[in-house]
Amino acid sequence: MPRIMIKGGVWRNTEDEILKAAVMKYGKNSWSRIASLLHRKSAKQCKARWFEWLDPSIKKTEWSREEDEKLLHLAKLMPTQWRTIAPIIGRTAAQCLERYEYLLDQAQKKEEGDDMDDPRKLKPGEIDPNPETKPARPDPKDMDEDELEMLSEARARLANTQGKKAKRKAREKQLEEARRLAALQKRRELRAAGIAVQQKNKRKRGINYNTEIPFEKKPALGFYDTSNEEIDPHAADFSQLKKNQQNQLSRQEKEEIERKKDKQKLKQRKENDMPANMMNNEPARKRSKLVLPEPQISDKELQQVVKLGRASEAAREIALEGGIHTTDSLLADYSLTPNTSVTPRTPAAVDRVLQEAQNVMALTHVDTPLKGGINTELTNADFSSIVPTSKVLATPNTVLSTPFRSQRVDGSPAPFNTPGSVAGSVTGSVVGQTPLRDRLSINPEEALDPSETPIIQKQAKDQLRVKFDSLPAPKNDFEIVIPEEEINEGDDANTAMEIVEDQADIDAKKQQAILEQQKLELAKRSQVIQRNLPRPLEVNLNILRPSNDVSNLTDQQKAEELIKREMVKMMCYDILKNPQPHINPKRAQTALNQASNYLERHPYEEFEEEEMESAKEILKNEMQVVKEGMDHGELSIDAYSTVWEECSAQVFKKN
Known part of the structure; x- marks a missing residue:
């Protein structure tokens, strides 16, 4: 029974290199000719390999969180339209489909609490259904005879730039040049013999490079003063240029030589240190952007705080110099904050990728709408735009919070509570200490009573007055309009139906009235x-x-x-x-x-x-x-x- 070979399978490094060289020579429209160089691959597989993996425009880096959110959002808006979704994200359709299935599998595993490995990974003995989207397998050191024969044939065919057509073109060009030189020699001999022969120029499309100079601009006849012409001082002086300088290599040739040296060094490095090279080829992870809150206190407010602190310190020093300790209790002390609060954590961010994947799974498993019932519940479903809305989480602001005036965890009193209302106090009739005059809301307020602080009473009155001022003005101007003609309800059957005039007719009449008024004014x-x-x-x-x-x-x-x-x-x-x-x-x-x-x-x-x-x-x-x-x-x-x-x-x- 003859051996049957099915084309396909895993792509190897040699086949990828042959495919790249063939695309460079034959282009992206001759896949049958390109597939003839690869014995184990068909034209369709070669085309898929190029457009799914080898094309330089394909993005092969790791998927970012923004790309995952955009993929799931677009899959929710346009299900199964991967050819439309791919260019929006900047990936291929196969990459989008593969990533979509991976995200759904991850979401399903988290719901079920399963810690199994990725089910999409191939097990030993299984065949990859899409080998065109996977990296190439390294070539073995000892290739088969058919692989070596294919490699040598491809090398010979790709290196042959002088095929039958190219040779025929070169031969025709050489014959045309010989014919032109023979005609030129004949005209010269006839001219030397005194016979003038006019040359019959055939009309050629384009420029005849043998008889005319392309884009030539002939100067006008006459003599001109060249003393005022501007000469480039950095231009090469060909009159003084030496012969050894003319033989130097140009910059393009030098770059080509250096490029060949770099390729040789890279090839040697790959051959000598393959594991280290593979480790260094890992792409760098993209760091997330640091999001900071906006400043809550301006420079002017900081200066005001400093001035208040200095005034308090000066008053305290004057009181201590006089030896009166009762005044000390009336002054605010900002030298030390007794209870330092810990900076709160940033609120936990919602896993938007998992949420979108769960929404897509819920939409996928929807039963037929013919049964009726309630629609599928979606979490934070957003169909407003083609791009998912991004919510930026900022660090909580701790600048405006104070240790004694902010909300406490242990249920301590709110602002303006009397000392007797504090939990754990012995009796409500205990008289507290003299209240503090604290403008910055930093010191404790257990003994702070609004009835004993005129400043706080004034602030409360001002706030109440501002709220009263913001109320809308009363509307007491009622007007009663008595109709001039009473409507007889008994004669409704005899009255004709009022016809509502069309808005277009009303606009036309207004325009006509404006034109008539303009005509009268012009008269x-x-x-x-x-x-x-x-x-x-x-x-x-x-x-x-x-x-x-x-x-x-x-x-x-x-x-x-x-x-x-x-x-x-x-x-x-x-x-x-x-x-x-x-x-x-x-x-x-x-x-x-x-x-x-x-x-x-x-x-x-x-x-x-x-x-x-x-x-x-x-x-x-x-x-x-x-x-x-x-x-x-x-x-x-x-x-x-x-x-x-x-x-x-x-x-x-x-x-």
Whole structure:
């Protein structure tokens, strides 16, 4: 019976190296050709080995806690979609699936209290179903004959860069070069014999490197002064470069030689000291980030504490110098804290990875929803985002707590308790010592009575007053509205149903009303604004005569002066209401200020539409009477332009 060999199995180091070299030569699309170099592996297995293990972009470090939380959270959101989850985490799909199964097994073992080994580890005699995702097995010292034959064949095929196609290409290139040289020699001989032969250039796509220089920039003809040109002082001077310097190796060649030396040293180290090299290859564990609380006391508060301590010490020294010991009991002593409290521990953190794994297991073992009932209970289920929410635990703050004013474990009295209320006291009528004036809440308060301390009473009153001030104002302004028309409830059947108008129709009516209002306002403006005609940027106020000279004018001159004043007023109003874009912002601001000042002294009057229409009709009739009385004909465009320029020159400023 012939021997049947099934392709597959554990990958060895030799096969991995052959696969890497084959991918470098043939690329990642010729897996059948690559698999022909490996007799024991198929094309599908070669592709899986590359994309699951050998690809340099694959992350092979240990899984961090953040990655575990993200994996379980995404598996809860998108079950069994490992190809979608893998790029979000930055691992391969096989790594995500393997880690997911491992976390579920760990969670199940903790629930059952089982301390068995990892059930996913292979037992002796079992076959790995996914050998492409495991590290390569070292090569044995004595290989089989078929392995040696495969290795030599792969070495020969991968080293053969001059195959049939490459040889044919080189031969065609050599023939083309020989043909070109023969044609060049023939043209030279004909030219020497006096026969001019024009070369027929074939249109070639791209650049013909034999006849032209690529990207050549020819300088312009003529002589130029080169004294002002900037010369790089660090550039190599090829005129003084010696021959021995030209033969020196370049930096790239030196790096290549050093790289080969490093490879040789690494190879020798692997051969001589393999166990130590494997121990040193372990990745370093990532340390967790130190989380500290924010500072609770500012520098100003610290200075205040120091000042209070100094004042207390100074008062104590003065009291001791006088020999009066009764005053000593009224002063606070901050020199020594009698009971030092131990720094509390950080609250125990919840194992989020185990919690998420238990949630996923609960969702996996859900019965059919057709039976009904209560949904599966999940612990801290979070479906708000694709990334799990992180809760940062900070160290508890012990700065603000004091040994006597903070909550005690043994059930000692709370603040403002009388001495008689302390547990274990003999009687409630025992008079305690003089209460302490302690502003920092450090000294014991067993004898502290709020009725005997005006400072504490004042503080309580202030707190109560602040709380009263924060209450909302009373609302007593009630208003009773009596309907103007009483609704007859008996005639409900006869009343027509009120139709609620659509919001789009309401908005359209509002927009139409706004447009109508704008149209009415535009009708009251001058013809220049209505027709969008060019306007002067500044108004020449010098055309107006002083108010002192008005009395000496004739009626025609007075009418002309009134027309000019009204025209200037309209132009200032247009500049103020519809300013034009100005090249010089300072001049634009000056023009606006000038128009505003003029309108303050001569306010602009707005007229109704009927008044405007009657004024237009009067002007039209007057123009017709003047035209007929003075026998004016039709003006030519030249005469009209001349008169217009003379009039505009008087009004407009010259820029």
